[in-house]
Amino acid sequence: MPKLQLYDKLLQFPMFQGMSRADLLQMVTHTRLDFVKFPEGKRILKTGERCDRFYFLINGALKIETASEDHGYTVSEEITAPYIIQPECIFGLSLRFRSTVQTLTDTNLITIDKKEIVNLTENFIVFRLNMLNMFAMNIQKQILTQWQSPPKSLEERIVRFFSVHCQQPTGKKTVSIYMERLAAEVNDSRLDISRALNKMQNEGLLQLSRGRITIPALEKLISGI
Incomplete structure (x- = not known):
């Protein structure tokens, strides 16, 4: 992928926003980015699989299916690019994906290994702050949901x-x-x-x-x- 196009793809994701072209060039040069292409109807991830990398959807659409703990019901969502597949699963108490992910179209993804993610947080302050903001925002959304007014009907x-x-x-x-x-x-x-x-x-x-x-x-x- 041409570098200019790659930069534009990366800047679609919150953790890369605000990084300069020089930082992105240094990151791309010294970080292993794996480019993966999947055909329509291919299962990418399965519930319970270990999360050891970030998956960035840069083109295409996915179906993400999540089941309740007792498998009494499931929720399937159609997600289009750009999208990061459950980044919160790479850290914390549970390091496994909560959902099964399948392609709805031909898709292109960039994956980055967990060790590389840790290196990026150490070497680029903007990336580190973006990571913190992303996780903090998700926590704040959950807290706001808990304190919403009860439904009236x-x-x-x-x-x-x-x-x-x-x-x-x-x-x-x-x-x-x-x-x-x-x-x-x-x-x-x-x-x-x-x-x-x-x-x-x-x-x-x-x-x-x-x-x-x-x-x-x-x-x-x-x-x-």
Whole structure:
């Protein structure tokens, strides 16, 4: 990949923003960047696999599927470039991916080994600060979610359940869950859940099938309630 194009690709990601061309040139020269291409329908990562590198999606689209701890329901998301696949998994108590990742189109990724990431944090203060800001921002989002006002209606509780289980608040989502389980998750009856979901379906906000709820655009569902 030409250097100028590579710089532009890297600057799409928050941890490289603010780095000068000189810093990027030094980084590219002294850091091992692996360029990987996957065809459509290829599984890249599996839940439980050890996270030992960053995966930067620079072209294409992915499906990211995450299951509940007891595998009682799953949430699938369609993610497009640019995107970093669960960077928080490279540090901390659990060093394993929480989701299974599969390509929806031909995709291109850049991967950087954990040792190289540590070297970058030591050698480039902007990169180190960007890393800290990225992790701090994710923590702050979680704290804000915990302190939000409680939902005022069943529809709002259902939408809150969907949104807190998604990695991005936009785009297409597919939730594989039975109404009995969703009723238990939001503390309501199956009948009321059915009525609320059918109401949202009639409004064009989601689509229902047996054991599956398809949300064409989560942002529209959030704003439509």
